[in-house]
Amino acid sequence: EVQLVQSGAEVKKPGESLKISCKGSGYSFTSYWIGWVRQMPGKGLEWMGIIYPGDSDTRYNPSFQGQVTISADKSITTAYLQWSSLKASDTAIYYCARGEVVPAAPFDYWGQGTLVTVSS
């Protein structure tokens, strides 16, 4: 069974750093792209970026380039999304999702989401 299990909710202060995770299982982790999607409170879905764990090829939505870093550790089948300095506007639910063997593909499996709250 394909599963993406994300790390738990986080409460942080503005300016702090954060790294959240997404562990894949039940499939060949290195053969599928993993994407990250932001959902701000009460709002829609925004694609942030995508990584191919096989070779760490990473593509970013220009709106998020430089704001976050996407990475993966194929040895432990885990993808990451990290911030070096959080802002209140980063408060959102972040989902990881599995793509396909090509970068342009829909997401067929999703993690349960990680709620990140940034507040002073």
Next chain:
Amino acid sequence: DIVMTQSPDSLAVSLGERATINCKSSQSVLYSSNNKNYLAWYQQKPGQPPKLLIYWASTRESGVPDRFSGSGSGTDFTLTISSLQAEDVAVYYCQQYYYTLTFGGGTKVEIK
């Protein structure tokens, strides 16, 4: 960037009636070399992650009830729920994957 515009923002439909959601892309998402439309639909119920319903504009994901259907080509697409059930209350999103990835703004479906 390809902008995806959904309409309406919300709709209320009686149980057993048809629900129709529209999605328009700012440029064609039809790839001429394979004649495929790079368009997907997702369903998101409250407190849950999105669920893939349809890809290639009209192909149902495995396990999706056949009351859900997708149609359209080029820049104009439609998701139809032929007979609305209570469990279909959700927000529905279209997504293009022709050039990077972008989502529509979502359409909330409720029971009238």
